[in-house]
Amino acid sequence: MDNILIYFYSYKEAIFIIVLSIYLGIEVISNVPSVLHTPLMSGANAISGVIIIGGIILVGHSDLSHLSLRLVIGIFAILFATLNVVGGFAVTDRMLEMFKKKK
């Protein structure tokens, strides 16, 4: 019991963020009409490309003087994450445009 409390206390900020984000995610998403399931999924998918920040930090502080495996993998991480972000948002926009243009 003490261990759990100590763990909670030492990571309290992180735990607050996790719990509240989960709650927020559930609140924001529930009651979405099924018309929007695909765009929502693909838009959310683009947001998960936020891992690109990690890639930028990695490559940003890498040593450029020689071509290391680390640098190459980091560049690939950025490349893939960009595909996720840009492709995801662009295709979501394309879908939503179709939803809109009728009357």
Added chain:
Amino acid sequence: MDAILTTYNGVEFTIGAAILEFSYLLAAILFVYGLKLLSRPETARKGNFWAAAGMVLAMVTTILLHTDTAGNYIPGGNAIVIIITVAIGSVIGLLISKRVKMTAMPQLVSIFNATGGIASALVGLLEFSNPGNESLLVTLLGLIVGSVAFSGSMIAYGKLDGKVGNISAGIMKYVNFIILAAIIGLTIYIMFQPNPQDVSLMVYILFAAALAYGVLFVMPIGGADMPVVISLLNSLTGIAAAFAGFIYNNQAMILGGILVGAAGSILTLLMTKAMNRSLINVIIGGFGGGGAATGDEGGIYKEISVSDASILLAYSKKVVVVPGYGLAVAQAQHTVHELEKLLEGKGVSVKYGIHPVAGRMPGHMNVLLAEADVSYDKLVEMDEINKEMETTDVIIVVGANDVVNPSANDHPGSPIYGMPVINAEKAKNVIVMKRGMGKGYAGIENPLFFRDNTRMLFGNAKDSLQKLVNEVNTL
């Protein structure tokens, strides 16, 4: 503002760092706001825009203002490498997203999900060997979850594209279990090393095992369960990004990742509910559990000719179309819209009854019909359309089967008993468009086909619809 060191309440920081954190807060707010707007049809496009804006903001400020532990900014040379990489990725991403056909949307969503997963895995792999990293457990978890999301999404893509078949040997259950146990064991082993970074070989093995697990876990899952799997994988990618966020103590990454994880989980649950199955049941695969043969199956089905069908449709007051995966396969969305317009022109009210798991991803039918310009107020959700069944003159089932199977309502022995379905049999007339008398994904008979008020119209959905359009035109 270069390296102005400020002290407040004993905490030292630079103004640049403060601005960076503030921009992450803004980005996080934009993610939440964007997602909120995305959940309403009128504002969805704006929501997507604002979420994207949040992402751009976070990227730009990270390049400009991020400092390493020694307080060094990202050097100009590195910034250029990053910008060039992002530019290349953006061009490829834009080209793919503009070029891909709407019918290939499930594949595309899977591909983009895979790229996010592998990016998280690679970041985890690199950060693990970083000696300054104090959060090894989350690093490993990010690596594992990202890898599973990547290889799982690639297999899902292959299946959706018809490149990968269903392989579901009974032994797979055990293999999956063993790999999962190995992943957990390896993680614990690595964590208990006095110097975890010394066992980098183990980390590569862990990476490989996680990739293998993703492959094996999606492999046996059948086509009709794809909506569940795709939203589950989507949620995993979010969780992987959140784990990576903990490495950098980056709140925008944590919040963005968890938000996606939570949203994906909700969608996954919605999908499993729509199939009346548990997530475990979907993952383990197959319609297990007492799939005994249904009693009153078989019987005589009656066909209808195109001309009779068109007369029936043209002189109805109310027609409901129930689309399924067959519509997507035949790419008949434009033809069905043509028929809809033609009938509306003759004063027939036409609506679409959309089952939540019709197709291969959540909302698949909506996207498909929207592409053909069908107005979204004509797309009616299952519960709503079921209320209107008794007053519907003709219901046309196009390439759907299990989602209109009445056994789900009245046959406790049926494997799909309890799954919510569109009650097509309650309409006055039912026209079923099918290629043949083959069974649906669940491999069970559909008594709907043998009801007195049901007529079968065999053939490719697109051809049949085209013939109907031509015939109705002459009336």
